Amino acid sequence: MSPDFFDVVTRQRAHRAFSDRPVTDHDLARLLDAAVHAPSAENRQPWEFVVVRDPHRRAAIGELMRRGWEESGREFERGRLPRALFEDVERGATGGIATAPVHVVVCADVARGLEQTVGSSVFPAVQNLLLAATALGLGSALTTIAVGYAHELAALLALPGHVRPVAVVPVGWPARPLGRPRRDPFGRHTHREVFGVPW
Amino acid sequence: MSPDFFDVVTRQRAHRAFSDRPVTDHDLARLLDAAVHAPSAENRQPWEFVVVRDPHRRAAIGELMRRGWEESGREFERGRLPRALFEDVERGATGGIATAPVHVVVCADVARGLEQTVGSSVFPAVQNLLLAATALGLGSALTTIAVGYAHELAALLALPGHVRPVAVVPVGWPARPLGRPRRDPFGRHTHREVFGVPW
Numbered sequence: 001m002s003p004d005f006f007d008v009v010t011r012q013r014a015h016r017a018f019s020d021r022p023v024t025d026h027d028l029a030r031l032l033d034a035a036v037h038a039p040s041a042e043n044r045q046p047w048e049f050v051v052v053r054d055p056h057r058r059a060a061i062g063e064l065m066r067r068g069w070e071e072s073g074r075e076f077e078r079g080r081l082p083r084a085l086f087e088d089v090e091r092g093a094t095g096g097i098a099t100a101p102v103h104v105v106v107c108a109d110v111a112r113g114l115e116q117t118v119g120s121s122v123f124p125a126v127q128n129l130l131l132a133a134t135a136l137g138l139g140s141a142l143t144t145i146a147v148g149y150a151h152e153l154a155a156l157l158a159l160p161g162h163v164r165p166v167a168v169v170p171v172g173w174p175a176r177p178l179g180r181p182r183r184d185p186f187g188r189h190t191h192r193e194v195f196g197v198p199w
Numbered sequence: 200m201s202p203d204f205f206d207v208v209t210r211q212r213a214h215r216a217f218s219d220r221p222v223t224d225h226d227l228a229r230l231l232d233a234a235v236h237a238p239s240a241e242n243r244q245p246w247e248f249v250v251v252r253d254p255h256r257r258a259a260i261g262e263l264m265r266r267g268w269e270e271s272g273r274e275f276e277r278g279r280l281p282r283a284l285f286e287d288v289e290r291g292a293t294g295g296i297a298t299a300p301v302h303v304v305v306c307a308d309v310a311r312g313l314e315q316t317v318g319s320s321v322f323p324a325v326q327n328l329l330l331a332a333t334a335l336g337l338g339s340a341l342t343t344i345a346v347g348y349a350h351e352l353a354a355l356l357a358l359p360g361h362v363r364p365v366a367v368v369p370v371g372w373p374a375r376p377l378g379r380p381r382r383d384p385f386g387r388h389t390h391r392e393v394f395g396v397p398w
Contacts, residue, residue, distance in 0.1 A: 032398075039340075039380075042276070050393065081242075120318070123319055127238075130238070130323075131330075144319055186231035192250055192252075194249065
């Protein structure tokens, strides 16, 4: 199987519901190997990945998501998100994402990398991980709601003080096939030479 | 041509020297189309791309890079970067990157997307763009040195106040072929269940 690059990129989609089919270490290794090939400031590779399979620990992460959603996310997003997306996010945050057999908690080591370059140095690796999941037919999503509870996540995962959680990526086989994502065509957000001159 | 996803991911490498072979709009369209398929918080797609071909404007961007390097980057990085990387970055910042026939200035619209989600919502798109360049055989790099001069970039590109430059991606055909990037194996930065338990 040789997944075509451009096909993978245009099929990537956030999954928030998963089947109970297990995900093998072999598959996870391919995702993580893709992740660490990403660029980073000074090539510091400040990423750290905690792979969580234990059901109690996953349930605890799921509870942080539910808490984040119920304490502030839901009211904030109501009216901001289109209805179908709101309902999908709500189902995900209140149980769907917790059903993924694996949670990859992506962290930044701010002793190894510079604090101000965490965004540019870790999200490219996260994107590689998500794309690699798509390439294998696995579902995944980029979620950040639980990292609002950095202290609780640190306690749950024994993170040292210099290792900050940045994203929680659920990985599992999709509960059902999803179509391609809805995006504006690139021309709507592309400018020639100066802002405002259309592509 | 059907570039294999995993081959593209493991070949991606920062290019800081380019040939004068032109880059077509058709190629750029494939890069930008890949970019806009990335995930973003609330699916807000807050990216804006300014595609710069004009040689004077590219030279001005190149001058901002040189200034950033000479005013602070060089002394900061001396001793932090391995010698070969230091010399490559120095050559890039003082002229190499300016030779790319195209600079894609990637921006975030903080009126459309939330300010605190710029990192998670724009760098995945940047990574798609870099990977798509690799898939086509084009060279590119994720650079942020010029965005330290946001005011100057805004004047040069007519950016409105709510549109912030996030990265400058040079795109061109590589001056010479580069091998695969040097990265730590993923197992060195992967933990099972809790931090410190090796993969």
